Amino acid sequence: MTLDDRRARRWRLVLGAAAEAETGALAAEDAGIDQALGSLYDSGKSESGKRTGGLGASAPKVARWLGDIRRYFPSSVVEVLQRDAVERLDLTQLLLEPELLEAVQPDVHLVGTLLGLNSVLPETTRATARMVVTRVVREIEERIAAHTRSAVTGALNRAARTTRPKPRDIDWDRTIRRNLAHYLPEHRTVVPQRLVGYGRTAQAVRRDVVLAIDQSGSMAASVVYASVFGAVLASMRTLRTSLVVFDTEVADLTDRLADPVDVLFGTQLGGGTDINQALAYCQSLITRPAETLFVLISDLYEGGIRAEMLRRINALRESGVQVLVLLALSDDGAPAFDRDNAAALAALGVPAFACTPDAFPELLAVAIDRGDVHAWAARR
Known part of the structure; x- marks a missing residue:
């Protein structure tokens, strides 16, 4: 031909x-x-x-x-x-x-459709629908779980670095690089003046993560991915993870995080959006602001009190909470979102941008490590 x-x-x-x-x-x-x-x-x-x-x-x-x-x-x-x-x-x-x-x-969008139909699924279909959702969730877990755990663990380890480690906790690679100025050519060795290592806090909870997910109909794919990420983070003992979904009501699904399929069937896709009300609830979950990462996943079309929403986000930021706003967590390309609210958040110093599921582990690592999230987003 x-x-x-x-x-x-x-x-x-x-x-x-x-x-x-x-x-x-x-x-x-x-x-x-x-x-x-x-x-x-x-x-x-x-x-x-x-x-x-x-x-x-x-x-x-x-x-x-x-x-x-x-x-x-x-x-x-x-x-x-x-x-x-x-x-x-x-x-x-x-x-x-x-x-x-x-x-x-099975794919993410089909899962979103099924979740939107959840309240009207007949019993004869419910088991099959759950099988479809489970298959997609497991495929996503295989895709993102190992990368997420690796990226987050690395960021937590960097955060726990100490200059007075015990011998077994010395990070020799970083110690050598930190002390290259003290290289002795005649002995062909580095004499470290300052040791670098990790503190013995591997089992302690080092960060609190609060995920707040807008479950309006346009956010279906983001709800699916965020639920899986929430379950992966909840499996890490060094993190305390909370997951909240909202429309005009707020539902705390933290107790279902052991199984992201249960989380998804606890959502109610569609309806209006009251971000301010969700923020008020999430504020009540935060007890260690300086050690908390708060991730709001929303297209920012606010049906509640806009001025209060902005005030609450600014209050979180000023209290020491690391605040991220994701306009979408999906592979669907550029999302639709409220540009005025995104601009208002940017003026407060809070980044608001879309993120793909494959890039989210790296973004988490940057945020947990207190890195420059604005610079990271610009590079993407």
């Missing part, structure tokens, strides 16, 4: 049957791909104004379509097609059928 032929094929698949006169007919092996795409993206209208294509209301038909797209496309494309199908063809009700859930490609 020539380059021109490949281009014509791609345009035909993108534009549909209407472009066949200009691009030429598809080869037989592409007919299935064209049919799968046409079922979703055919925007033709009948005389009644309804879509001429579509997957209809038949669960078996949808299940076959799900099987087709998994055969024709890589998993990243399958996730996009599934999400478009739910939004464009109103397949929400079909997600209540366990047979269909067993056929889908």
Whole structure:
């Protein structure tokens, strides 16, 4: 197949049957791909104004379509097609059928949809939905857990550094680098004038971490990722981790952190947003401001009292709390957010930016180590 032929094929698949006169007919092996795409993206209208294509209301038909797209496309494309199908063809009700859930490609966005339907899931579907959520959560844990523990442990160790370590606690690498000025060429050695090591506080709680997660509908992916991160952090004995979710009400899910799936099923995606009320509750959890990292994950569309929200965040910062505001914790690209509130936070010296799940462990390490989070964000 020539380059021109490949281009014509791609345009035909993108534009549909209407472009066949200009691009030429598809080869037989592409007919299935064209049919799968046409079922979703055919925007033709009948005389009644309804879509001429579509997957209809038949669960078996949808299940076959799900099987087709998994055969024709890589998993990243399958996730996009599934999400478009739910939004464009109103397949929400079909997600209540366990047979269909067993056929889908699990991903973060599907989990968000299922969590939004949590209150209406019938018992026959609830177990299957939990299996889907569990699978996605476990995949995320495998992706981020080891990196998170390593990054956070390194930051905590640096924070616990001492210049009077016991012999077994000496960090020889840092000690040598700190004392290179005292190198004796004739002896080919360094005579350390100052030792560097770690304090014997490995089992003590060194930092408190409070995660406050906006559970409005637009934050679904962030809720999923933040819940998994919260569970990973809660598994570290050197941290005391609290997790709070909120809309117009506040729910403390700290007691569920042993299992992020339980955390997710404790959320209630959708509804309004009262950040100020959530901040008031989180303030009550903070007993060691200088040792606390507070992470607010929200698009900052405040439905509560804006001036009070800003005052509370500033009060946290002035008390010594390390405050971070993430506009999103997801892989979805640039998020929508309230730019006026983000600018107001920046004026207070509180960084507000989006972060991907893969970058979050490094951001945690910088924050725990009291590093320059603004500089870190600028480098990203």
